[in-house]
Amino acid sequence: MTTTKIAVLGAGSWGSILASILVQNGGQVQLWTRRPEQAAEINEQHTNQRYVQNYHYPEELTATSDLSQALAGAQVVLFTVPTPVVRSVAQQVSPLLGTGEAAPIIVHASKGLEQETHCRISEILAAMIAPEKRQGIVVLSGPSHAEEVARQDLTLITAASADLACARQVQKLFMNDYFRVYTNTDVIGVELGAAFKNVIALGAGALAGLGYGDNAKAALMTRGLAEISRLGMALGAKPETFIGLSGVGDLIVTCTSVHSRNWRAGQQLGQGQSLEAVVQNMGMVIEGVKTCQSAYELAQQEKIEMPITAAIYHVLYEQAEIKSEIAALMRREGKAELSWD
Ligand SMILES: NC(=O)C1=CN([C@@H]2O[C@H](COP(=O)(O)OP(=O)(O)OC[C@H]3O[C@@H](n4cnc5c(N)ncnc54)[C@H](O)[C@@H]3O)[C@@H](O)[C@H]2O)C=CC1
Ligand SMILES: O=C(CO)COP(=O)(O)O
Numbered sequence: 001m002t003t004t005k006i007a008v009l010g011a012g013s014w015g016s017i018l019a020s021i022l023v024q025n026g027g028q029v030q031l032w033t034r035r036p037e038q039a040a041e042i043n044e045q046h047t048n049q050r051y052v053q054n055y056h057y058p059e060e061l062t063a064t065s066d067l068s069q070a071l072a073g074a075q076v077v078l079f080t081v082p083t084p085v086v087r088s089v090a091q092q093v094s095p096l097l098g099t100g101e102a103a104p105i106i107v108h109a110s111k112g113l114e115q116e117t118h119c120r121i122s123e124i125l126a127a128m129i130a131p132e133k134r135q136g137i138v139v140l141s142g143p144s145h146a147e148e149v150a151r152q153d154l155t156l157i158t159a160a161s162a163d164l165a166c167a168r169q170v171q172k173l174f175m176n177d178y179f180r181v182y183t184n185t186d187v188i189g190v191e192l193g194a195a196f197k198n199v200i201a202l203g204a205g206a207l208a209g210l211g212y213g214d215n216a217k218a219a220l221m222t223r224g225l226a227e228i229s230r231l232g233m234a235l236g237a238k239p240e241t242f243i244g245l246s247g248v249g250d251l252i253v254t255c256t257s258v259h260s261r262n263w264r265a266g267q268q269l270g271q272g273q274s275l276e277a278v279v280q281n282m283g284m285v286i287e288g289v290k291t292c293q294s295a296y297e298l299a300q301q302e303k304i305e306m307p308i309t310a311a312i313y314h315v316l317y318e319q320a321e322i323k324s325e326i327a328a329l330m331r332r333e334g335k336a337e338l339s340w341d
Pocket of ligand 1: 010011012013014015033080082083085088109110111112144145146283285287
């Protein structure tokens with residue numbers, strides 16, 4: 001069996017742990033970071049303390065701050081940088097890729113929408129990387145906190161692509177005894193479920209920060225899923241995707257886990273901290289904050305009712321009080337639960 005050469009771009013918590021799985025599965029991985037000192041820490045100490053504490057990376061994993069070195073001969077290029085920088089990283093990557101037979105499969109594992117354009121990540125990648133420089137674009141998504149994957153807890157995710165053969169190749173690269181991958185062809189549904197669940201997780205954290213209990217959490221998740229599905233379907237997603245791993249699966253994990261940065265950010269907002277302080281102190285990406293604006297604007301554009309998303313938008317962008325937003329949600333006129341009733 002030939003070894004697959006893989007470039008992983010972004011050495012934060014998710015990129016570094018995905019790189020670790022790929023090495024454990026026999027891949028030849030180059031992990032790219034902008035910061036030479038982080039590459040040195042990974043190569044020499046086999047740690048990445050700022051992002052994943054107390055974890056020893058496989059010694060075969062090599063990191064580099066030289067993008068052309070990371071991409072040299074790569075058959076698979078995995079983007080794991082935060083949504084706001086995907087476009088600029090793809091712009092740097094594109095001139096360094098081979099064409100035709102030498103073109104790699106492009107994979108991404110980021111969960112957000114570009115704030116200004118509302119683009120999904122695969123749309124950004126398709127715009128920035130010419131068709132002759134890629135075999136296909138695959139999205140990896142599902143309930144998967146890096147901290148738990150690091151300790152080899154059982155994790156199931158989805159590899160979605162319009163090109164099923166590419167999704168199957170990526171599935172094969174990642175599958176092992178603790179990491180199981182399903183394929184899906186609904187790229188829109190998988191990407192939108194991943195992006196919008198982060199917004200709802202901010203709300204779940206805020207409820208926890210204010211001391212609300214499990215009833216409120218379950219209500220928010222259920223009605224949040226209804227909003228995600230409504231907007232997702234208006235934007236071309238298949239409804240069944242939202243009851244899959246990248247939909248309700250990821251919504252559950254992000255709304256209930258202390259590992260979630262979005263949930264923790266919401267909790268801190270609920271406890272009265274300012275958004276600026278929360279973002280500053282997290283030191284890692286909180287995708288839901290920017291994606292909330294895109295979701296809010298898309299809902300208005302598509303004329304889709306998304307009261308929970310709108311309430312979170314009012315808190316994040318219009319300095320609304322969380323408690324008054326909750327009161328307004330509870331006082332909305334009575335509705336049928338299902339839109340077809
Ligand atoms: N952490 C997790 O458990 C999971 C994260 N994700 C998604 O993966 C994406 C990345 O998340 P994390 O790794 O957790 O974020 P992180 O905040 O831990 O790390 C982000 C990394 O991107 C790098 N970066 C930032 N700006 C950059 C730029 N302009 N050029 C190059 N590198 C840059 C940072 O230096 C850092 O190494 C997000 O979209 C997130 O939603 C998806 C599943 C699980
Ligand atoms: O997407 C995730 C788990 O599936 C990670 O969520 P956070 O970005 O909120 O930590």
